[in-house]
Amino acid sequence: MLITVSKSPGEGYSSLQEALDSIPPQQKQAVTIRIKPGIYEEKITIVREAPPILLLGEDPHSTVITWNDNAHTLGADGEPLGTFRSGTLNVFAEGFTAENLTIRNASGPGTGQAVAAFVDAGQAVFRRVRLLGDQDTLYTGQGRQYYGDCYIEGDVDYIFGAATALFEGCHLHNKRSRGYITAASTPEGAAFGYVFLNCRITGADNVSDVYLGRPWRPYAHVAFIRTVMDGSVTGEGWHNWGHPDREQTSRYEEYGSSGPGARPEERVAWSRQLTAEEAAEYRVLTVLDGWHPEGY
Incomplete structure (x- = not known):
C-alpha cells in the first residue's frame, strides 16, 4: 500500500x-x-x-x-x-x-x-x-533499533533509554559544554545496550568537556567501536551521575577511538578498552540478536 x-x-x-x-x-x-x-x-x-x-x-x-x-x-x-x-x-x-x-x-x-x-x-x-x-x-x-548514516544532535542525555540500539556510520553533534551524549537504562542481563560502529562525534564552536555517557540505570551498557572523536569529548569519557555504586555495574567500552577526544589514558578507571577479539563480536547481526535491519 x-x-x-x-x-x-x-x-x-x-x-x-x-x-x-x-x-x-x-x-x-x-x-x-x-x-x-x-x-x-x-x-x-x-x-x-x-x-x-x-x-x-x-x-x-x-x-x-x-x-x-x-x-x-x-x-x-x-x-x-x-x-x-x-x-x-x-x-x-x-x-x-x-x-x-x-x-x-x-x-x-x-x-x-x-x-x-x-x-x-x-x-x-x-x-x-x-x-x-x-x-x-x-x-x-x-526492542531492537538500528540507525544507519544518521545525524543526531543535542546537549544533555540526547540518546537515552533501554533498547538495544546499533548506530552505524552516524554523526553525533554536541551542542553544549558539560553535556552528555548517552543516558542508557539497559536492563540487567541484556547483552547489549548502545553500540556505535564507525561513527564520528563533533562539537559546536567552543564546546568542551562532553561525556560519552552516564548511567540512567545501574546496568547501562554503551560501546564506541572505531569512533572518531573531536576535542569536545572530555578525557574522562564517562560520568557516574553521582552514583558511585553504578561504577561496578555499568559497562562502558571503547575500541579503536581516534581523534583529539580519544584519550584512553585519561578515561575513568571503571571503563574498558576492548581487545581486538572482543571488538570483533560487535557486529550488526550479533548486537541485534540475529535480526538484519532491512526496510519494511
Whole structure:
C-alpha cells in the first residue's frame, strides 16, 4: 500500500498524521508513506496496532517533521506533558522504518526535556535521518533499533533509554559544554545496550568537556567501536551521575577511538578498552540478536 503526503494541492494528503489515520484497521501488509519535500509542522503518532510502516522522504534536509512540545508544555488535561509525551514523532508499532527525513523538536535550548523521536517499537530502522533537538533528542524505549548514516544532535542525555540500539556510520553533534551524549537504562542481563560502529562525534564552536555517557540505570551498557572523536569529548569519557555504586555495574567500552577526544589514558578507571577479539563480536547481526535491519 502506497500513500503520498505533499504540500502541493492534489498530490495526496497534506498532513502526515491524516495519511496515517487513513490506513484501514484491517491492513496487515506493509504501508509506504511517501513524503514530498516540505516542512510538516505536526506531532505524529504511529499506534501499536499499525502494520509495518515506512516513512520515506526524498531528502533529509528538505523533508522536515517538526513540533515544539517539551516536558513543561501543558497537555489537553491541563497537566505538564512530561518527557515521555513531548515527542514530535512517537512510534509504538511493532515494525517501523524512516528514511531520508528530518525529525525535529524545536522547543529550543534551556526548555528542558524535549524529545524529537520517541521510539518504543519492537523493531525500528532509521536510515539517513536527521534527529534535531537539545535535551533528550532520541528516546529508545524498547526492542531492537538500528540507525544507519544518521545525524543526531543535542546537549544533555540526547540518546537515552533501554533498547538495544546499533548506530552505524552516524554523526553525533554536541551542542553544549558539560553535556552528555548517552543516558542508557539497559536492563540487567541484556547483552547489549548502545553500540556505535564507525561513527564520528563533533562539537559546536567552543564546546568542551562532553561525556560519552552516564548511567540512567545501574546496568547501562554503551560501546564506541572505531569512533572518531573531536576535542569536545572530555578525557574522562564517562560520568557516574553521582552514583558511585553504578561504577561496578555499568559497562562502558571503547575500541579503536581516534581523534583529539580519544584519550584512553585519561578515561575513568571503571571503563574498558576492548581487545581486538572482543571488538570483533560487535557486529550488526550479533548486537541485534540475529535480526538484519532491512526496510519494511
